[in-house]
Amino acid sequence: MVTKIMNWFDDRLPITATIERHLTKYPAPINMNIWYLAGVLLVVVLVIQLASGIWLLMNYEPTAEGAFASIQYIMRDVEYGYIIRYMHTTGASAFFALIYLHMFRGMMYGSYQKPRELLWVLGWITYLLLCMLGFTGYVLPWGQMSFWAAQVIMSLFGSIPYFGEDLLTWIRGDYLISGITLNRLFAFHVVLLPLALIAVVFVHILALHEVGSNNPDGVDVKKFKDEDGIPLDTKPFFPYDVMHDLYAIGVFLIFFVTIMFFYPDGGGYVIEYVNYEAADNLKTPEHIVPSWYYTPFYAMLRAVTFPLFGLSAKFLGFVVMAAGIAIFVALPWLDRSPVKSIKYKGIYSKFFLTLFVISFFVLGYLGTVTSTPARTLAAQIFTITYFAYFLLMPIYSKYETCKPVPDRVRLS
């Protein structure tokens, strides 16, 4: 009977084939390590954000007059509203923490290399969408930091030569940040961007299952197959990886819930203290800082302090910042190394990857503090070392001596 029903469906929709392709027969390399968990955790956080977002939407009021009070209404008068909101704010920070780890995993093990270039590009698009979601979402509570962060970030478009000011007015929909700006950011945050994110994540996973997962050794597991045509060094995704992921999700949620219930402000990083004050366009906060996940790029923006070729320092900073985000997409074509994994790459690759990580953290720190001449100099130096990782890659990855890559994966 069950078989009959399944067959009826299968003739009309490839249910069984899809389940086999993506779950029960998807070959996952046996040597995948802890870094490979970020992907599945990102999906978990995506679900958390969508669910909590829908519930927030039921009580949020997207107007300049009512937004701030409606957040307090959610926090105080809506039953368990504070849990929903803290879930969403903690989720936002978790989203970025995980996507940075996920990207770093890809950089470490060369997951962007052939044949996974498109997979990497799709992932980069999800990161871009996430940045936009983070920004638009941050404005919605209409606190002081919401307002002034929007003011600072949007004014960057005004620095574009010739048509910048007109473009800025067009983006804001007004001559200054106002309720109209809030409404359009709201529309993007709850409709356009989540739809796009879900679509791109879906295609990202389809592309992954087309080319197969990379692994810490960066070897092609499809080279050696058993008599049934199943790659030797793999295991079916379901149930083996699913059970492993379930356990990992439990551990992750313990951390997540600890922040959510006991440290919801995250020391002023998950929710910034300045945002406890309603937006006031006549009162600039002493110290405007973006959320922690943008601070490396914010430091780059501030690092450019001199005009060049008739272009303003602000515009050049904007370009450097945008380039810092955009340059990830070029990685598959910058890396000329014959091997994928950092395990077998040469000393220069290891050096520059370490330098990149240090630069990222230092810039991240510098983006949270007020600038002094010494800090600006540090930001300039680390901006250069950040880009050095990418721009020198075609040279150092081509001419360094790599270790021999084994034919099959190694289990540590």
Added chain:
Amino acid sequence: MKFFSLVLLFFSISLSSASGAPCGKYLSEDGLVEGECDSAEVDAFDIASLQRGAQIYMNYCLGCHSLKYARYKRVSEDLEIPLEMFQANLVFGDQKLGDLIHIGMESKESKEWFGNAPPDLTLEAGLRGPDWIYTYLKSFYIDDSRPLGVNNKVYENVGMPHVLIGMQGEQFSVCKQIPDIASNGGIKQDPLTGVQLTIEKCGFLEVRQGTGTQTVEEFDQSMKDLTNFLAYMTDPMKKERETIGVYVLLYLFIFTILSYLLYIEFKKDLH
């Protein structure tokens, strides 16, 4: 585990960068540190302290400072004050218990009177931090050069009058002799007599005895209560949140242990 320790590391690194001297010109008792706030020792579970804080707030602060995101009824429930008692003693005018805690003063007028409209204080403890509020409340002193006759060490030239002067009494900014500290951390001594050297340091706060209804210790405790109440105002759910959080964590621990056992069981197939 490496993965999670990295997540933790990432958080701890980003959390470690706190800001410098938040409490203006407030001097520590020994006169060596300027700008550090005293600890308000807030405790969301200390109901008696919250009740005393609410009493002070409703009697002294509510005239000018609204709590417009909070409701009377919630306060009475959370602070375990019986509704009738609350209504009789802490709700003034014709306000209903379900109302938000608004004030009658127009912000336009108050701006004329004080130079700035008194801010709503529902979220002040989130914005400034409880320690700042506590230290600020203790730091008013007589300063005849100011229009209202008082100034504040934490928030210089603030437009707020010293509403609690009756409780605290008249406080003055005074100078004192303090030990002269050498660069190596020791106290400087006279090379001949061995007498410890002192220098004069100004900016200490001293209450003139007998001018207030409370002693210094009593007033400090009152301000701790008031601060505790404001901290509760910013985060009224803290108590409930942390109680639920413990259960959620317990559930997740059981879930994680079970899923770990399940994972181990499946892992046996692979070898």
